[in-house]
Amino acid sequence: xxxxxLVRELFxxxxxxxxxxxxxxxxxxxxxxxxxxxxxxxxxxxxxAFILVGLRYFKGDLLVLALAAAVFLASAVLQYPPKxxxxxxxxxxxxxxxxxxxxxxxVELYNQGERLSLVxxxxxxxxxxxxxxxxxxxxxxxKPGQGYILKxxxxxxxxxxxxxxxxxxxxxxxxxxxxxVQVEAEADLWVLPxxxxxxxxxxxxxxxxGTAGYVPARVGGPGVSFYGVRGYQTGDEMRWINWxxxxxxxxxxxxxxxxxxxxxxxxxxxxxxxxxxxVVNGHSLFxxxxxxxxxxxxxxxxxxxRVGLMLYGQYLDWTYPGYGKLQRERILQALARAHVxxxxxxxxxxxxxxxxxxxxxxxxxxxxxxxxxxDYLVWLRARGYAVLLVxxxxxxxxxxxQKSADDDLILAGRLAHLERELLVQKLQRAGVQxxxxxxxxxxxxxxxxxxxxxxQATAGVWQ
Amino acid sequence: MRAALKWLFFSLxxxxxxxxxxxxAGHGVWLGSIAAVLGVALYSLAWSLxxxxxxxxxxxxxxxxxxxxxxxxxxxxxxxxxxxxxxxxWNCFTxxxxxxxxxxxxxxxxxxxxxxxxxxxxxxxxxxxxxxxLVIRVDLSFAGVILLAxxxxxxxxxxxxxxxxxxxxRAPQGPGPAQAEQSxxxxxxxxxxxxx
Numbered sequence: 001x002x003x004x005x006l007v008r009e010l011f012x013x014x015x016x017x018x019x020x021x022x023x024x025x026x027x028x029x030x031x032x033x034x035x036x037x038x039x040x041x042x043x044x045x046x047x048x049a050f051i052l053v054g055l056r057y058f059k060g061d062l063l064v065l066a067l068a069a070a071v072f073l074a075s076a077v078l079q080y081p082p083k084x085x086x087x088x089x090x091x092x093x094x095x096x097x098x099x100x101x102x103x104x105x106x107v108e109l110y111n112q113g114e115r116l117s118l119v120x121x122x123x124x125x126x127x128x129x130x131x132x133x134x135x136x137x138x139x140x141x142x143k144p145g146q147g148y149i150l151k152x153x154x155x156x157x158x159x160x161x162x163x164x165x166x167x168x169x170x171x172x173x174x175x176x177x178x179x180x181v182q183v184e185a186e187a188d189l190w191v192l193p194x195x196x197x198x199x200x201x202x203x204x205x206x207x208x209x210g211t212a213g214y215v216p217a218r219v220g221g222p223g224v225s226f227y228g229v230r231g232y233q234t235g236d237e238m239r240w241i242n243w244x245x246x247x248x249x250x251x252x253x254x255x256x257x258x259x260x261x262x263x264x265x266x267x268x269x270x271x272x273x274x275x276x277x278x279v280v281n282g283h284s285l286f287x288x289x290x291x292x293x294x295x296x297x298x299x300x301x302x303x304x305x306r307v308g309l310m311l312y313g314q315y316l317d318w319t320y321p322g323y324g325k326l327q328r329e330r331i332l333q334a335l336a337r338a339h340v341x342x343x344x345x346x347x348x349x350x351x352x353x354x355x356x357x358x359x360x361x362x363x364x365x366x367x368x369x370x371x372x373x374x375d376y377l378v379w380l381r382a383r384g385y386a387v388l389l390v391x392x393x394x395x396x397x398x399x400x401x402q403k404s405a406d407d408d409l410i411l412a413g414r415l416a417h418l419e420r421e422l423l424v425q426k427l428q429r430a431g432v433q434x435x436x437x438x439x440x441x442x443x444x445x446x447x448x449x450x451x452x453x454x455x456q457a458t459a460g461v462w463q
Numbered sequence: 464m465r466a467a468l469k470w471l472f473f474s475l476x477x478x479x480x481x482x483x484x485x486x487x488a489g490h491g492v493w494l495g496s497i498a499a500v501l502g503v504a505l506y507s508l509a510w511s512l513x514x515x516x517x518x519x520x521x522x523x524x525x526x527x528x529x530x531x532x533x534x535x536x537x538x539x540x541x542x543x544x545x546x547x548x549x550x551x552x553w554n555c556f557t558x559x560x561x562x563x564x565x566x567x568x569x570x571x572x573x574x575x576x577x578x579x580x581x582x583x584x585x586x587x588x589x590x591x592x593x594x595x596x597l598v599i600r601v602d603l604s605f606a607g608v609i610l611l612a613x614x615x616x617x618x619x620x621x622x623x624x625x626x627x628x629x630x631x632x633r634a635p636q637g638p639g640p641a642q643a644e645q646s647x648x649x650x651x652x653x654x655x656x657x658x659x
Contacts, residue, residue, distance in 0.1 A: 048619070061533045064533075065543060074622070139565040
C-alpha cells in the first residue's frame with residue numbers, strides 16, 4: 001500500500017503541480033518560500049550532494065556521511081508536526097484608551113487537536129504598537145485539551161487598530177520543520193489623542209446660540225461684564241440701579257445692563273493636506289495639530305458650545321456639530337482616524353464646503369499655514385466668520401530639530417521666520433486671530449500668554 | 464538552562480572544528496586546518512549576530528570540509544564524528560535562536576531536557592548507522608545495487624517533497640481566504656437553488 005503511495009506521489013504530475021502552486025502561493029503572500037522548512041532543504045541538499053558525488057566517483061565513504069545526515073531527515077519525516085487545531089479568544093483591558101496608556105492583552109488559547117510538543121505562538125501587532133511588558137511571542141508545549149493564556153502589555157500611538165489573528169507554528173521536537181496555521185482572534189482598539197484643558201481660550205463669534213455658555217453674546221441681560229445702561233424696568237434688582245446716571249436726569253431711574261454669555265457654534269477644521277505635513281527625526285508636526293484639535297474640542301464642549309469637526313485633506317470627514325460627552329467621543333474617534341495624505345481635489349482650502357458651518361459662527365483652523373491659504377482665510381473673515389488660526393510653527397519645529405546650526409541655516413531660518421511673520425501679520429490685519437504655536441511649549445501656556453492679545457483683537461473686531 | 468545550551472553549542476561547534484582541523488593537520492594539509500578554524504569562527508560570528516543564515520553557512524562549510532577530508536582519503540570515521548557534531552551544533556544553534564526570540568520564561572526545563580535527549584539520541588543513531596556502514600560490507604549484484612539506489616532515491620524524493628509541501632496539506636487553489644469564503648457562499652447559494 002505504502003509502496004503504491006510512494007510510486008503515485010513520485011510520478012503524479014498533480015503532486016508536483018501542487019508543490020509548484022504552494023511555492024507560488026507563498027511568494028504571492030510575501031512569505032518565505034520554504035516557510036519553516038529551510039533546515040530540511042539544507043539537509044536534503046547535503047544528503048543529495050554526498051550521494052551524487054559518492055556514486056559518481058565511487059566513494060563509498062561519502063555515502064556514509066550522507067547516512068548520518070539522512071537520519072536527521074528521517075526524524076523530521078517520522079515526527080512531522082501535526083497541523084495545530086487551536087481556538088483563541090482575545091480580551092483587551094480597554095477598547096478605547098488615550099494615547100500613552102497601557103493596554104493589557106490576553107489571548108486565551110485552547111488546544112483542540114493533537115499534542116503539540118513544541119509550538120510557537122506569535123500575536124500579530126500592527127505598526128505603531130509597542131510591547132512594554134511581557135511578550136507577544138511565546139514558545140511552549142500544549143497537550144490535547146490544554147489551555148494557555150498569552151499575556152502582554154502594549155502601548156500604541158494614536159489610531160484605530162484591529163487585531164486579526166495569531167500565527168501558530170508547531171515544530172517537530174528538533175525544530176527541523178514546522179507546520180503553521182493562522183488562528184483568528186479579532187478585537188478593535190481605539191487609541192484617542194491626548195487632550196489638555198485650555199483655560200483662557202477667548203472666542204468672539206458674531207452669532208451665538210440660545211443656551212448659556214461662556215461666549216460674550218453682545219446682548220444685554222444677566223451676566224458678569226458691564227454692557228450698558230437702560231431705563232429701569234419692573235423686576236430689576238435694586239443693586240443694579242445706576243445711581244450716578246439716575247441723578248443726572250431727575251425723575252428717571254436707570255439700571256445697569258450686563259452682557260449675556262451664551263454658547264457658540266464652533267467648527268474646528270484640521271488640515272490633513274500633505275503640503276502641510278512636516279516630519280523631522282521621526283516626529284510629526286501633524287500629531288501636535290491633532291492634539292491641539294482634540295484639546296480645543298474638549299474644552300469648547302466642556303464650556304457648553306456646539307462643536308463640529310472637519311478633517312480636510314486627503315479626504316473630507318465631517319462630524320456634525322453637537323453638544324456634550326457623546327459629541328466629544330465622536331470627535332475624538334474622528335481624530336483617532338485622522339491621517340495626512342495627498343489629494344488632487346482637496347489640495348487647496350478654497351474647496352472647503354463652508355456651507356456646513358453655521359453663518360457667522362466661530363471657525364478654528366488647525367494648520368501649519370501655507371502661503372496659498374492666506375487669501376482664503378481673509379475671504380472667510382469677510383464672509384462674517386470669526387476665524388481663529390491655531391498654527392503649529394513648522395519653521396521653529398524644523399530648526400529645533402537641527403543638532404548643529406551653521407551660518408547658512410541660521411540665515412535660512414531667519415528668512416523663513418520673516419516670511420511666516422508677514423503672512424501672520426496679513427491675517428491679523430484682516431481680523432483673523434492667529435495663535436502662532438511653537439510646539440516646544442505646551443498649547444495651554446501659549447493660549448494663556450496670548451489671551452490678552454486675543455481679547456484686544458476681539459475688541460477691535462467688535463468696533 | 465539556556466546557558467547550558469549555549470555551552471553545548473560552542474562545545475559541539477568547537478569539537479567539530481577541532482576534529483576537522485586535526486584530520487587535515489594529520490596529513491599536513493594546513494590550509495584545511497585553517498579552514499576548519501574559520502568554520503568555528505563563522506559559528507561564533509553567527510552567534511554574536513544571531514544569524515540563522517550565517518549558522519547555516521557555517522554548517523554547510525563544515526560539512527563540505529568533512530566531505531573533502533573523506534575525498535582526500537582521510538579516516539572516514541573521524542569525518543563522520545565531525546559531521547555528527549556539526550549537525551548537532553547547527554541544530555542546537557537554531558533551537559537556541561528560536562528560544563531567544565521569545566523573552567518569556569514559560570519554556571519548561573523538561574522541554575529542553577527532552578530536546579537534548581532527542582538530539583543526543585539522533586546524533587548517536589546517525590553515528591552508529593554511519594559506523595555500521597563503515598564496518599559492514601555487503602556484496603550485491605548489479606541489479607541489486609540499481610534497485611537499492613532507485614528505492615533510496617525515490618524515498619528521498621518523496622520524503623523531501625513530503626517535508627516541503629507538508630503532510631496532507633493541499634496548496635491553496637484560490638488566491639486567498641476572502642475569495643475562499645466567497646466561493647463557499649456561492650456554493651451554498653448554488654446548493655440552495657438546486658435543492659429548490
